[in-house]
Amino acid sequence: MIDETASTTDDTQRDASIGYRDIIRALVRDPLVLVSVIFLTLLILSAIFAEIVAPMDPLIPNIFASRLPPLSYATGLDGTEQLHLLGTDALGRDMLSRLIFGARASLFVALVSVFVSGVLGTCLGVIAGYYGGWVETVVMRAVDAFMAVPSLLIALFVLFIIGGGLVNMILIFALVRWVVYARLARGITLSLRETQFVEAARAIGASNARIMLRHILPNMISPLLVLATLEIALLVLAEAGLSFLGFGLVPPEPSWGLMISRGREYMREAWWMITLPGLAIFLTTLSLNLIANWFRAVMDPVQRWRWLM
């Protein structure tokens, strides 16, 4: 009876329990992900503590210091010499301060909408795929209907009626974007529902809720996570687009999207006004993608050991 046990002696480090220490070790080993984590942490912290971190007020214009390139000095409204590390915009407001305050709006809208729409869409998708029948028909026809109309167009229309602003924007994004998660979740549920381990769970008396939560959901985390990171990038841009059209945040309020739309007019003479917020969006989504990919692998028992070894 001593058959296959020999093969397991060399992989004791593939054990199940992983502590935060293992995660930190794995992070250090992967510098690209480490940099992304640091960047995102700094970004989120500075967005939360924007009042303390930002060198200047992002809303007060200074006509005499408009369109200054990065690393230039200007006399502020209070008469002191001030360094504009990343330059100023068309109204002389400090770019760095506006980027920091803008991160707040952009990230908040994107993260919260992705969370709300992801939870909503995944739940509906799993339920539709698991139960089938009329539940599935109703959910999936709703998905088809939402898919058939460009989501930004719906958002535009609804925001036009109920008015813009942060909360409305989050609600609208959740309303139009849940469909992508629902479609993915339903598809995966359809295949997982037929697997033998789900049958085995049913054979030991697991309830439907338990099968969905413990057996189906954990096995679709990876693709959902990848989708969610892509959606964050998409929503940062959608927020930018809607704000640009005047249906999102109201202008003096800083957001990366608004900054790009304003900077667009000065693209020739002041490159930093459009490049810097664009870079912020790019770096944020890139870091999110790298982290999500890494997180997905670390969360997957089959791939984990490669990253933790």
Add this chain to the structure above:
Amino acid sequence: MVDAKPLLKIENLVKHYPAPGHGLDKSRVVRAVDEVSFTLHRGETLGIVGESGCGKSTLARTLLRLVEPTSGKVLFNGEDLVGLSSKEMRARRCQLQMIFQDPFASLNPRMTVGQILSEPWVIFPDILPRAEWKERIWYLLTRVGLSADDASRYPHQFSGGQRQRIGIARALSVNPEVIVCDEPFSALDVSIQAQVINLLEDIQQQFGLSYVIIAHDLSVIRHCSDRVAVMYLGNIVEIGTWEQIYGNPLHPYTQALLSAMPEVRTKDRKERIILEGEVPSPLNPPSGCRFRTRCHRAQPDCAQNKPELRVRAQSHQCACIHIHD
């Protein structure tokens, strides 16, 4: 060894699937399991053999109600499981367990072995108090030939044979009375097969289990069954003790199957019966005897009369109208 009163009694169990592409036409059905009846006694092993697509796996799932039967009865200790509500059924699931064919698909890749084994205790806290979980997991793992440290590992870290042992341990974790094994050996190497068969026999003696073992490998079934049922196209065509089935097969289909079994013997080898043609579609099975289209002893009247399982000798039943003994 065998009680007079059966532990499990299956009566006229039927499972029809709606035919693909005929959603509205309810009369077109795939007759996966048609009017199957048998009994299983305490401590007994019933082997079910038949070629691919004859409804063996559907039968296994139907009698555990993992698939809802179309009609018929599954009497477990005298109680009909088919009539129970899904809640009542869940409470009885512990008594009937299943071991699955594919050890690579039957374990959730996101759960550790310990979590897999303790899941029934989470669902039914009455089975085992939480303080005893750890010890019980260790016991189960060592009982099936794994080590106690394996509890914290994930399924992908095990080989096929080890995973099948985990599947056996999971079935044992709820103290069942009947275990239905759906092709439990077919995904394993021959050497591992023998070990798993021995393991199943050991735990059967220790825990007083009854098995329904489904397989297509006749030699495996001969090795581990007390009684054998032969299925063809959704019907049981012959059922008897293994001595009867292997020593004196009555049904032409059983005879054909046995003659196809590889043997080492060189002398007095019986003539091989080679089955002609393909298995007919269960969508549209032949009239009368379903085996008549491929039977080497078919007569014209086989098309008219549907043969019933009739007792030919002590506990030996066969469904063929041309057997007279």
